[in-house]
Amino acid sequence: MRSSGGAAAVEESEELRLLLLELVHVLVKRCGLSFEELCRYKYLLNVGSNGYANKLKYLFLTGSVVIWVKKDSLNYEFFEHQFVPGVHYVSVETVEEVPDMIRRLQADPAYARAIAKACLAHALKHHRAVSRMRACAP
Numbered sequence: 001m002r003s004s005g006g007a008a009a010v011e012e013s014e015e016l017r018l019l020l021l022e023l024v025h026v027l028v029k030r031c032g033l034s035f036e037e038l039c040r041y042k043y044l045l046n047v048g049s050n051g052y053a054n055k056l057k058y059l060f061l062t063g064s065v066v067i068w069v070k071k072d073s074l075n076y077e078f079f080e081h082q083f084v085p086g087v088h089y090v091s092v093e094t095v096e097e098v099p100d101m102i103r104r105l106q107a108d109p110a111y112a113r114a115i116a117k118a119c120l121a122h123a124l125k126h127h128r129a130v131s132r133m134r135a136c137a138p
Contacts (some may be wrong), residue, residue, distance in 0.1 A: 003010065038062050044103055045069060052099065056080075060088070060123035063103060065116045069095055082126060088119040 003040065039062045046056050046068045046133040057079070059066045066089040092101050105112040 035062070039064065042116075043067055043105065044096065046089075057123070060119050063116055063120045065090060066110050067092060067098060067101055069093075069098065071090060072097075079126075083119070083122065086115075088115065090115060090121050 029119050035058070038059075041062075044059050044062060044064045044066050046059055046066055048069065048071065056066075060083070068085070068089050068091045070091055071094045083089060089102055090105070092098055105115075
């Protein structure tokens with residue numbers, strides 16, 4: 001007899017698979033890079049744009065350190081407030097500050113790994129469709 005916990009794990013696993021497939025589609029279409037290629041980078045940038053980019057949630061799933069350039073970030077995601085700078089990502093005000101941040105991360109690889117690991121764990125735990133549906137349930 002199978003426990004309900006096993007069924008939930010299978011459901012969440014399938015949902016994660018579908019989320020990753022969606023991610024691959026979006027990233028290849030918009031960036032020309034597959035999800036697997038993005039995951040090879042230690043550092044990824046989230047830079048503001050004039051429109052809705054819809055990439056932040058995917059960057060958080062790569063296992064890389066996300067460097068978020070705050071200036072010119074005109075659009076906001078509903079989940080942004082749940083990610084903490086210095087814990088789940090690193091933040092800089094302008095693009096000009098990115099090289100210094102990368103040097104800081106390179107000088108402290110343990111800090112960089114901790115940021116990337118915390119971000120991925122948080123994204124997997126809280127930002128999948130099942131989690132969002134549970135949060136919206138009465």
